[in-house]
Each structure stands twice: as structure tokens, then as C-alpha cells.
Amino acid sequence: MTRATIKDVSRVAGVSIKTVSRVLNKERYVSDDMRQKVEEAVARLNYHPSLAARTLAGRRSFQIGLIHDNPSPYYIFNMQAGVGQRCREADFRMIVQPCDINSPGLVDDIGALIDQAQLDGIIMTPPVTDVGTALAELFRRKIPVVRVQPGTDLTATSAVYIDxxxxxxxxxxxxxxxxxxxxxxxxxxxxxxxxxxxxxxxxxxxxxxxxxxxxxxxxxxxxxxxxxxxxxxxxxxxxxxxxxxxxxxxxxxxxxxxxxxxxxxxxxxxxxxxxxxxxxxxxxxxxxxxxxxQPIRDLGYAAADLLLEFGETIERRQLPHELIVRGSTAGPRA
Amino acid sequence: MTRATIKDVSRVAGVSIKTVSRVLNKERYVSDDMRQKVEEAVARLNYHPSLAARTLAGRRSFQIGLIHDNPSPYYIFNMQAGVGQRCREADFRMIVQPCDINSPGLVDDIGALIDQAQLDGIIMTPPVTDVGTALAELFRRKIPVVRVQPGTDLTATSAVYIDxxxxxxxxxxxxxxxxxxxxxxxxxxxxxxxxxxxxxxxxxxxxxxxxxxxxxxxxxxxxxxxxxxxxxxxxxxxxxxxxxxxxxxxxxxxxxxxxxxxxxxxxxxxxxxxxxxxxxxxxxxxxxxxxxxQPIRDLGYAAADLLLEFGETIERRQLPHELIVRGSTAGPRA
DNA sequence: TGTGGATAAGATAACGTTGTCATATCGGAA
DNA sequence: TTCCGATATGACAACGTTATCTTATCCACA
Structure with a gap:
């Protein structure tokens, strides 16, 4: 038994391939009747569309990249958690790409990633956010970018940050x-x-x-x-x-x-x-x-959200920080 | 200017599409002459093959999945670093999938991941390693699996671990x-x-x-x-x-x-x-x-290595641990 | 009653690779 | 010389989707 394809679904549902595709992509102009038939067939066959085929045929890959050069496990873990959650909600996938901002191959690596995976968008965290050559490459490719806490060219891309x-x-x-x-x-x-x-x-x-x-x-x-x-x-x-x-x-x-x-x-x-x-x-x-x-997870979520909701349109979002008082501070000479 | 395709490369190199494909995949039966022509054209066009097309046409996706349900940022970060490094060496991509071992949808989620991305293999970390239903699903799909520090069914899959x-x-x-x-x-x-x-x-x-x-x-x-x-x-x-x-x-x-x-x-x-x-x-x-x-990064590297080198063949690798003495221990009543 | 825009569905051609099969050449053994 | 396996290259179909174009209804309005 091999994987089910859209063809199998269309046969079981008794509709055309294109109609199945329409239901899958939530396009307009599908009758409730058809929609229901398709959904039943999808469930029955436990069908999951091939991302590869969708990417090849369409102009979207349903994948976004998270590029970082950050040595802090805590930061990266939470950033991934936030981005990942928003991706899951939209049925997108997150591709994590560590990099080295001092490597001469940085720009090529980013280019290769985008080419190979046909990413729909890129999220960058500091300090990659402020590497001019990398930014230039992304602009050249006209790919939507959201930067987390950027330091330069603040209005050049969408951004999320705290004050x-x-x-x-x-x-x-x-x-x-x-x-x-x-x-x-x-x-x-x-x-x-x-x-x-x-x-x-x-x-x-x-x-x-x-x-x-x-x-x-x-x-x-x-x-x-x-x-x-x-x-x-x-x-x-x-x-x-x-x-x-x-x-x-x-x-x-x-x-x-x-x-x-x-x-x-x-x-x-x-x-x-x-x-x-x-x-x-x-x-x-x-x-x-x-x-x-610093609400790192929320920053990641917001970054992915901007990417998915606004695409190339530049948008900014500031998130609140919070002073947390614990045991390490007190008045002087107490 | 749009992305270069294999067709562009073949035109520039003056060879057939198939020959370019052969060079890219390091297949046998390609003359040095051809190989060189192709490599030059690839470099000149800054060509990167479309992963989507390769996945669709071939039987490999050049992607492996890392499935975890681990709350420790440190553990996950290092595991990802190790797996990621080995992937980069082999020009593979790593898909990270957090999950919840108590979720009823666990098995379906894993199945969907494999179907959609057509993964070439799966790496699991504890405690996901020992979820029987998930393991059974993977066996059903006959997908190569490497488990990190498994506790049950020790010989059922490849594994890396410490003593x-x-x-x-x-x-x-x-x-x-x-x-x-x-x-x-x-x-x-x-x-x-x-x-x-x-x-x-x-x-x-x-x-x-x-x-x-x-x-x-x-x-x-x-x-x-x-x-x-x-x-x-x-x-x-x-x-x-x-x-x-x-x-x-x-x-x-x-x-x-x-x-x-x-x-x-x-x-x-x-x-x-x-x-x-x-x-x-x-x-x-x-x-x-x-x-x-515990050499977490090395465990990740080894896990990816087993997957890429041995595929479905079951292999095991034990890595050394080390006692690190620092300041928190001394003799009693010192 | 005829007209046109919104709705609904399908047929068919892409998308950019690899798989399969066909073909050509070369060197060595019979 | 003849034949065969190893080497080398190409033509073309296939992979599983989405895009584009076409066709058929339906309903509101003149």
C-alpha cells in the first residue's frame, strides 16, 4: 500500500482532481456538497498532499526559514517554539538554519537555502539581522523578510522588537x-x-x-x-x-x-x-x-505572524517587556 | 531574472539535461570532460537544484526529521546542532518537529509529517523513543529510524546512546x-x-x-x-x-x-x-x-550519521560519557 | 425573454527534476 | 575479425500537484 494521491481522493469522492485541489486550498466557488464529499474521502484515505508537488506546481512552498547565529540555547529554543507554533497553525513548515555571520559564504548559503527550498519568507534574529550583504541578497530576491530586534535599516523590512x-x-x-x-x-x-x-x-x-x-x-x-x-x-x-x-x-x-x-x-x-x-x-x-x-517566544510567534499575514507588506510590532523582581536585589547596606 | 533551472545549465554547458543530473548526483559513467563543463556552468549560473522537483521525481527527499518532546532547551539545541551539522555535510535538510507524547494525535501528526515532506528518515529523542504506537506507525511505513537513548525494543531500530x-x-x-x-x-x-x-x-x-x-x-x-x-x-x-x-x-x-x-x-x-x-x-x-x-551534540551527529550511512540497516553506536569534577564536591565534614 | 455576471466544475498543460530505456563507442577476449 | 560487456550520453515519460482556460448553470435585471 503506497501513499494516497489527489487522484485517489478524486476517484473516491467522485469529483475531478481540480475540485479536490480547490477544497484543499480553501478556494471559493465550491459547493458544500462537493466540499463534504472531498473531506470525507480525504479522511477515509488519510490523505496528506505532497509538499514537493505543491511547491513545484504552485508558487508557494508553505515553508519559511529561520536564520540565526545565536549561541544561546534558551533564546533559540524559545524563538523556534514561537515561530513553530504559528507555522503549525497555518500548516506551514519551519526550516531552521544556523549560520556564521563571519563566514564569507554566508550570503551564498542563504541564497542556496532560498533557491533549494523555495522559501516563502525569512525570519532573522540578531545579529544576523544587521548584516548588510545578507539583507541586500534578500532584497534582490524580493523575498518577504521579518527581522527580530533589528538594529539598522529599521524601516527596510518588517520587524518585531521590544523597547x-x-x-x-x-x-x-x-x-x-x-x-x-x-x-x-x-x-x-x-x-x-x-x-x-x-x-x-x-x-x-x-x-x-x-x-x-x-x-x-x-x-x-x-x-x-x-x-x-x-x-x-x-x-x-x-x-x-x-x-x-x-x-x-x-x-x-x-x-x-x-x-x-x-x-x-x-x-x-x-x-x-x-x-x-x-x-x-x-x-x-x-x-x-x-x-x-523579554517575551522571546511571543516575538517568534509575532514574527511568523507578520510573515504569514502581511507577506511583503512592511509591518512593525512592538511587544511589552516586564520588570521581574526576585531575590537578587535589595536596598544598599541593608 | 528568475532562478536558473537544470535546463539553463544544460544549455550553457552544451550537454543534455540528464548529464547535468548525473553530475549533480555523482552518478557513475560521466567523463571528466562533461563533468567539468557542467560544474563550470553550475558555478557560473549560481545554480541550486529545486528540492521540490528532486523529491517529486526521485525517491529521495534529502530531508530527515528530528522528533522530540523535550522541555530542555540545552538538550534540544545541542541535539539539533549535531544532527544539523551532519545534514549539512551531506547536503540534507533537517526538519524539526516538536510533539506531545500525551497527545492523542501524536501518531497522526508523525504520519502527516512523513507523508507531506516525504522524509528519508527519522531521528527520535527520549521520551518519544519509547512510545509504542509511534514506533509501530514508523515500522508500518518502513522508514529508517534512529533512536537516541531508547529504553524499549532496543534492537528494533538503529540507536545511539551512552551507558x-x-x-x-x-x-x-x-x-x-x-x-x-x-x-x-x-x-x-x-x-x-x-x-x-x-x-x-x-x-x-x-x-x-x-x-x-x-x-x-x-x-x-x-x-x-x-x-x-x-x-x-x-x-x-x-x-x-x-x-x-x-x-x-x-x-x-x-x-x-x-x-x-x-x-x-x-x-x-x-x-x-x-x-x-x-x-x-x-x-x-x-x-x-x-x-x-553527556555528549549530546555528538549523539545527534552520530544519529544522523547512522541514518545517512546505513538507512534501514540496523546499527548501534555507544558514545563515551565523562566524569567532570568541579567545585561542588569534596570529602565529608571537610 | 434575453443578457451578463457570479458561481461551479472539469480538461489539460505546466512545474523542474529523476527513472527508464535506447543508443553509441571503446577495449579486450575468442 | 567478431562479439560482448563496460562506459558514456541522450530522448522522453513520469512524479503529484496547481494554473489556466473552457464550459455549464443559475439568478437578477433590463
């Missing part, structure tokens, strides 16, 4: 409201525009509170644990060390926690620590992290 | 070698056969060392942080509490750490803690975890 400036501002303001005046900031990887945006939000909140900006309190990081530890060690060795450290990612915040533990500095007693992202990590370290929740 | 019994034995023996006699065990989720295997390894090591098995020291968990915390609280409240706790996952070990921190119990001074998996988490908590490294 990173406001989020960092919120967190900084929260720390200030606890009584902190010397707040360290560990910035993110320079490849990510979000890093700069979070710095902006930090400065903005300080200024509003009338606290002078001290460059010594800002230490570069790369979003990972190691750089969080290193940054914390540098900041805590200052003549006038901070009473709170705001790390631009939960991983770095975990690094700060580890550094504090090692030095016997109690958190939040002697030092408050805040993260960003609200990854699983935030609730698994001790003490659990005060952080900014 | 969970030995791994748990290794860890338990290590803790005993440090001088521990009362070692708590937090077991994993009952859906996973690995959970039982790790318990077996634990008992095995105890017995070899002449330490009596105490059921009170074994507490059920579900692989997650919460259950680790709960188990630790229960174990530490025993009249004669353990001096070491071996959790069957790093997440649960992190939960044990948190419980210890909360109670003011120092690790590893008053309590040793060990995990399992060596996820990113192990190095991000404080103190960093002594654990068993």
Missing part, C-alpha cells in the same frame, strides 16, 4: 528607587545593537534621577558567563565599588553572582545584582535574579 | 571515593528509561563498596529545578541526612544547591552535590557542578 532603551531604563530606575546611587553596568556584545540601546536606557534613568554618569562603572561584556565574572571582578575592585550591578544578560548576571560568592560578598545584602532576558537561568541560580522579561 | 548505568556508577563511586557513605539520589522523570538506569548504576556502585542500600535516601524528581529543591529539602530533613546528593540532572542539582544555600548549608563544605548532563548550567551556578558529561 530595549525603556527596559534598561526601567531596571536602572528600579535600582535607584531601592536607594542605589553607584550602579555598575555590564554591557553586551558589540555585535548586538541591543547592547548600545541598553546602555542608553541606563544613562537615561541616571540622568533623570540626577545621578552623574561615571564611565568607570560601565564595563564591557559579551553576554556570556565568563565576561560577567570578569566584569564583576573589575567593578568590585574599584576604589569606590558599586552597590548594585546591572548585567545586560542573565548569563552575565550569573557570572556576577559567582564572582560575588567567591569573594564572600552576600547578595543582595552587600550587593544587588540584576539581569536581562528572564531566561530559565534566572530562576535556577541563587539567589534568583531580578531581571527584565 | 547510563555505568555513568551513574562512576559518579556514585567517585563520591564514595571521597569518603561519603550516605549518598542521596534524586531520580529523574518516570517517563525516561535513563532515570531507572541511573538508579541501577547508583545501587551497583553502593553494593560494590559494601554500602547498604537505604531507600530513604532515594527521592523521586522530574529532572527540573523545582523537584531538585523539593528532594533536597526532604533529604536534608532526614534524621540522618546524606553528606552528598547525586541528582540525575544538572537542573535538579541546581535545585539542590538552592535549597542548601537557603538553609545556610555550605557546598561542598557540609554537603557535596553532583549533577548529570554537563549542560551549560553546570558552570553557571555556584559552586560549579561536578557532573557527568
Amino acid at each position: 530595549n532603551v525603556q527596559a534598561a531604563d526601567d531596571m536602572t530606575a528600579y535600582l535607584i528607587s531601592l536607594g542605589h546611587r553607584r550602579i555598575g553596568l555590564v554591557t553586551g556584545h558589540a555585535n548586538y545593537f541591543a547592547s548600545g540601546q541598553r546602555l542608553t536606557g541606563y544613562r537615561q534613568a541616571l540622568q533623570r534621577a540626577g545621578i552623574g554618569f561615571d564611565a568607570a562603572l560601565v564595563h564591557p561584556g559579551q553576554f556570556d558567563f565568563q565576561s560577567g565574572t570578569a566584569a564583576a571582578e573589575a567593578l568590585l575592585a574599584l576604589p569606590e565599588p558599586p552597590t548594585a550591578i546591572f548585567a545586560s544578560s542573565d548569563e552575565m548576571a550569573a557570572g556576577v553572582l559567582a564572582a560575588a560568592h567567591r569573594k564572600g560578598i552576600s547578595v543582595p545584602g552587600q550587593l544587588s545584582v540584576a539581569g536581562f532576558d528572564d531566561t530559565d537561568l534566572a530562576q535556577v541560580v541563587w539567589p534568583s535574579l531580578t531581571t527584565i522579561r | 547510563n548505568v555505568q555513568a551513574a556508577d562512576d559518579m556514585t563511586a567517585y563520591l564514595i571515593s571521597l569518603g561519603h557513605r550516605r549518598i542521596g539520589l534524586v531520580t529523574g522523570h518516570a517517563n525516561y528509561f535513563a532515570s531507572g538506569q541511573r538508579l541501577t548504576g547508583y545501587r551497583q556502585a553502593l553494593q560494590r563498596a559494601g554500602i547498604g542500600f537505604d531507600a530513604a535516601l532515594v527521592h523521586p524528581g522530574q529532572f527540573d529545578f523545582q523537584s531538585g529543591t523539593a528532594a533536597a529539602e526532604a533529604l536534608l530533613a532526614l534524621p540522618e541526612p546524606p553528606t552528598a546528593i547525586f541528582a540525575s540532572s544538572d537542573e535538579m542539582a541546581a535545585g539542590v544547591l538552592a535549597a542548601a544555600h537557603r538553609k545556610g548549608i555550605s557546598v561542598p563544605g557540609q554537603l557535596s552535590v553532583a549533577g548529570f548532563d554537563d549542560t551549560d548550567l553546570a558552570q553557571v551556578v555556584w559552586p560549579s557542578l561536578t557532573t557527568i558529561r
Whole structure:
């Protein structure tokens, strides 16, 4: 017994092939009578149309690509979950393509993917979002693109994002409201525009509170644990060390926690620590992290939604972030 | 300008369509002369064959499926990385399909996936590996299957795995070698056969060392942080509490750490803690975890390799685990 | 009563590959 | 020399859908 084809369905239903196709594609001009006959036959034969044939014959492939170069399992997992869910709802398939933004073959790889799979659209996550050559290639092919949290050419494609400036501002303001005046900031990887945006939000909140900006309190990081530890060690060795450290990612915040533990500095007693992202990590370290929740899964869902609903039409959607207060922050010298 | 087709290539190279196809598929009986002409034309036109057309005409789709129902981002991310890498090497594509083993539609979903995408093979990870109805459906369709760490019907399909019994034995023996006699065990989720295997390894090591098995020291968990915390609280409240706790996952070990921190119990001074998996988490908590490294990425790579190299032929491959000693373990009452 | 637009259904030609079969050439053994 | 298997290439059908075009009704309206 081999797979059922549309021909089998049409025979069983007693209608033409084209009518079956019409029902499958929810086209207009099909009588309820026919529709029902076809649906019964489809169910009876447990028929599933061949994606290959549909792609070849039609101009759609029912597939979208998710391109990323992101080392964070948590980020990618949730992004995939969101995109994947929206795809399932529309009976689309998601093709995940990791890549390397420093590879010279990047543009060719993306081109090959689109050619081979005849993708109907592309979703990109940072930092791939801001690779000019890749973007240019996509424009050349006139393929619908949605970028997640893009940093450049903001109006060139559809996009979904959160307000990173406001989020960092919120967190900084929260720390200030606890009584902190010397707040360290560990910035993110320079490849990510979000890093700069979070710095902006930090400065903005300080200024509003009338606290002078001290460059010594800002230490570069790369979003990972190691750089969080290193940054914390540098900041805590200052003549006038901070009473709170705001790390631009939960991983770095975990690094700060580890550094504090090692030095016997109690958190939040002697030092408050805040993260960003609200990854699983935030609730698994001790003490659990005060952080900014970034709705990664929702961003993925929204990205796929824009692609499926609007296609080439450029659309933008901003999603809300949320300040999550947990055990790693408290007032200074408590 | 539209995509180049095989027809364009054949025209530019001055050969027949079939010859181009032969070169593309590395078939025999093609002269070097022809091969070179075709390759030049392919490069010049930047030609990429349509997967849809190849799938429709041939009997292969150049796609394999990865089916999972696993809540761990780390596990899935690494599994995908391994499978994906092997796929890229063979110019195959990986289709990732999350699923729900408790859903009544599970079998239908898998069937639909295979029908629609005409997959050349399937890789499954626990706990989907042991869902009898799903396995039966795959057998019915005679599709090559590789299971990662299967628990049942071990010889029914190809498989890749580590020796969970030995791994748990290794860890338990290590803790005993440090001088521990009362070692708590937090077991994993009952859906996973690995959970039982790790318990077996634990008992095995105890017995070899002449330490009596105490059921009170074994507490059920579900692989997650919460259950680790709960188990630790229960174990530490025993009249004669353990001096070491071996959790069957790093997440649960992190939960044990948190419980210890909360109670003011120092690790590893008053309590040793060990995990399992060596996820990113192990190095991000404080103190960093002594654990068993499970080569998840390599397992994925090997699984794809078996699928691509052996197809329907059943093959098995065991990969090595490794005991990783970090800061969370030491001798008792140090 | 005739006309035309909306509705409904089918026949047939694509889509871009691979499979199958046919054909031609070459080198070595009988 | 003759024949045969190995090598090399091409013509053409087939894969399972959708697109395009055609045909047939039906109903409202002039």
C-alpha cells in the first residue's frame, strides 16, 4: 500500500482532481456538497498532499526559514517554539538554519537555502539581522523578510522588537528607587545593537534621577558567563565599588553572582545584582535574579505572524517587556 | 531574472539535461570532460537544484526529521546542532518537529509529517523513543529510524546512546571515593528509561563498596529545578541526612544547591552535590557542578550519521560519557 | 425573454527534476 | 575479425500537484 494521491481522493469522492485541489486550498466557488464529499474521502484515505508537488506546481512552498547565529540555547529554543507554533497553525513548515555571520559564504548559503527550498519568507534574529550583504541578497530576491530586534535599516523590512532603551531604563530606575546611587553596568556584545540601546536606557534613568554618569562603572561584556565574572571582578575592585550591578544578560548576571560568592560578598545584602532576558537561568541560580522579561517566544510567534499575514507588506510590532523582581536585589547596606 | 533551472545549465554547458543530473548526483559513467563543463556552468549560473522537483521525481527527499518532546532547551539545541551539522555535510535538510507524547494525535501528526515532506528518515529523542504506537506507525511505513537513548525494543531500530548505568556508577563511586557513605539520589522523570538506569548504576556502585542500600535516601524528581529543591529539602530533613546528593540532572542539582544555600548549608563544605548532563548550567551556578558529561551534540551527529550511512540497516553506536569534577564536591565534614 | 455576471466544475498543460530505456563507442577476449 | 560487456550520453515519460482556460448553470435585471 503506497501513499494516497489527489487522484485517489478524486476517484473516491467522485469529483475531478481540480475540485479536490480547490477544497484543499480553501478556494471559493465550491459547493458544500462537493466540499463534504472531498473531506470525507480525504479522511477515509488519510490523505496528506505532497509538499514537493505543491511547491513545484504552485508558487508557494508553505515553508519559511529561520536564520540565526545565536549561541544561546534558551533564546533559540524559545524563538523556534514561537515561530513553530504559528507555522503549525497555518500548516506551514519551519526550516531552521544556523549560520556564521563571519563566514564569507554566508550570503551564498542563504541564497542556496532560498533557491533549494523555495522559501516563502525569512525570519532573522540578531545579529544576523544587521548584516548588510545578507539583507541586500534578500532584497534582490524580493523575498518577504521579518527581522527580530533589528538594529539598522529599521524601516527596510518588517520587524518585531521590544523597547530595549525603556527596559534598561526601567531596571536602572528600579535600582535607584531601592536607594542605589553607584550602579555598575555590564554591557553586551558589540555585535548586538541591543547592547548600545541598553546602555542608553541606563544613562537615561541616571540622568533623570540626577545621578552623574561615571564611565568607570560601565564595563564591557559579551553576554556570556565568563565576561560577567570578569566584569564583576573589575567593578568590585574599584576604589569606590558599586552597590548594585546591572548585567545586560542573565548569563552575565550569573557570572556576577559567582564572582560575588567567591569573594564572600552576600547578595543582595552587600550587593544587588540584576539581569536581562528572564531566561530559565534566572530562576535556577541563587539567589534568583531580578531581571527584565523579554517575551522571546511571543516575538517568534509575532514574527511568523507578520510573515504569514502581511507577506511583503512592511509591518512593525512592538511587544511589552516586564520588570521581574526576585531575590537578587535589595536596598544598599541593608 | 528568475532562478536558473537544470535546463539553463544544460544549455550553457552544451550537454543534455540528464548529464547535468548525473553530475549533480555523482552518478557513475560521466567523463571528466562533461563533468567539468557542467560544474563550470553550475558555478557560473549560481545554480541550486529545486528540492521540490528532486523529491517529486526521485525517491529521495534529502530531508530527515528530528522528533522530540523535550522541555530542555540545552538538550534540544545541542541535539539539533549535531544532527544539523551532519545534514549539512551531506547536503540534507533537517526538519524539526516538536510533539506531545500525551497527545492523542501524536501518531497522526508523525504520519502527516512523513507523508507531506516525504522524509528519508527519522531521528527520535527520549521520551518519544519509547512510545509504542509511534514506533509501530514508523515500522508500518518502513522508514529508517534512529533512536537516541531508547529504553524499549532496543534492537528494533538503529540507536545511539551512552551507558547510563555505568555513568551513574562512576559518579556514585567517585563520591564514595571521597569518603561519603550516605549518598542521596534524586531520580529523574518516570517517563525516561535513563532515570531507572541511573538508579541501577547508583545501587551497583553502593553494593560494590559494601554500602547498604537505604531507600530513604532515594527521592523521586522530574529532572527540573523545582523537584531538585523539593528532594533536597526532604533529604536534608532526614534524621540522618546524606553528606552528598547525586541528582540525575544538572537542573535538579541546581535545585539542590538552592535549597542548601537557603538553609545556610555550605557546598561542598557540609554537603557535596553532583549533577548529570554537563549542560551549560553546570558552570553557571555556584559552586560549579561536578557532573557527568553527556555528549549530546555528538549523539545527534552520530544519529544522523547512522541514518545517512546505513538507512534501514540496523546499527548501534555507544558514545563515551565523562566524569567532570568541579567545585561542588569534596570529602565529608571537610 | 434575453443578457451578463457570479458561481461551479472539469480538461489539460505546466512545474523542474529523476527513472527508464535506447543508443553509441571503446577495449579486450575468442 | 567478431562479439560482448563496460562506459558514456541522450530522448522522453513520469512524479503529484496547481494554473489556466473552457464550459455549464443559475439568478437578477433590463
